[in-house]
Amino acid sequence: MNEQRPLMEVEIREAGYESGKPILRDVAFDIRPGERVGLLGPNGAGKSTIMKGLLGQLPHWRGTVAWPGRGEAGVRQREMSSRIAYIPEQPILYERFTLWEHLQLAAAVSGISEAQLRERSAPLLRRFRLDRARHDYPIRFSKGMQQKVMLVVAFLLEPELFLVDEPFIGLDPAAVMELLEALDEERRRGAAVLLTTHVLDSAERLCDRFVLVHAGGVAAKGTLPDIRAAAGSPDGTPLFDCFRALTTEGTGS
Numbered sequence: 001m002n003e004q005r006p007l008m009e010v011e012i013r014e015a016g017y018e019s020g021k022p023i024l025r026d027v028a029f030d031i032r033p034g035e036r037v038g039l040l041g042p043n044g045a046g047k048s049t050i051m052k053g054l055l056g057q058l059p060h061w062r063g064t065v066a067w068p069g070r071g072e073a074g075v076r077q078r079e080m081s082s083r084i085a086y087i088p089e090q091p092i093l094y095e096r097f098t099l100w101e102h103l104q105l106a107a108a109v110s111g112i113s114e115a116q117l118r119e120r121s122a123p124l125l126r127r128f129r130l131d132r133a134r135h136d137y138p139i140r141f142s143k144g145m146q147q148k149v150m151l152v153v154a155f156l157l158e159p160e161l162f163l164v165d166e167p168f169i170g171l172d173p174a175a176v177m178e179l180l181e182a183l184d185e186e187r188r189r190g191a192a193v194l195l196t197t198h199v200l201d202s203a204e205r206l207c208d209r210f211v212l213v214h215a216g217g218v219a220a221k222g223t224l225p226d227i228r229a230a231a232g233s234p235d236g237t238p239l240f241d242c243f244r245a246l247t248t249e250g251t252g253s
């Protein structure tokens with residue numbers, strides 16, 4: 001935890017997939033440099049929709065995203081995507097591309113030179129044990145290996161923010177450790193992590209702060225003590241119990 005100026009300040013007034021049918025309303029939170037923030041909530045709460053909004057992929061969006069560290073009060077949705085690397089839960093792969101071609105495509109889209117690509121990718125491919133598979137087709141990899149392709153692509157970009165969707169599902173324990181270590185190295189240079197997960201005990205151990213989303217709004221946010229206070233729970237209450245109290249009681253759903 002730190003009291004630095006936020007890396008990013010998100011304020012979503014209304015957003016969703018169809019006009020006149022907002023999924024998100026009044027969602028506001030910030031992320032500080034080097035921080036790990038857990039974006040948590042029950043199925044259908046709106047977590048993926050928030051992530052899509054941050055990636056500039058929502059058709060309807062009324063809100064602002066500021067990057068105070070850069071002195072920018074509001075950034076257009078489209079521009080944000082160049083500062084954010086998204087690690088999806090379901091790998092997004094092209095059937096006809098080899099692993100190396102996936103990396104070349106990501107580099108080309110992000111303005112990374114061929115020399116930078118070679119320099120950055122070598123340790124990443126070793127780290128995620130894909131160096132011998134660089135000319136193979138990821139479409140034929142195991143699910144875990146496919147997820148590692150997504151990790152290599154994300155780390156290649158050296159973004160300011162990593163959006164990580166369900167990092168604890170699909171990867172084996174060694175790969176989860178590698179991912180967390182790699183994220184820690186990135187955090188040391190100031191990158192932040194916004195992760196969603198339903199594995200609340202892992203979230204409780206890993207995250208500095210939390211944003212608890214419920215029915216398209218924010219039910220509580222802050223450190224674990226802040227979440228406990230919002231839930232009316234005593235010291236020592238696990239995040240899981242706070243989550244249950246905040247998402248099932250007195251919410252009308």
Ligand SMILES: Nc1ncnc2c1ncn2[C@@H]1O[C@H](COP(=O)(O)OP(=O)(O)OP(=O)(O)O)[C@@H](O)[C@H]1O
Nearest residue numbers: 017018023041042043044045046047048049050213
């Ligand atoms: N492409 C879409 N078009 C219209 N509505 C959508 C679309 N995707 C999601 N929704 C709706 O948006 C709401 C929030 O869904 P979202 O996927 O953001 O939830 P989530 O919190 O990520 O859930 P989960 O934990 O199940 O992944 C749901 O009511 C869902 O039906």
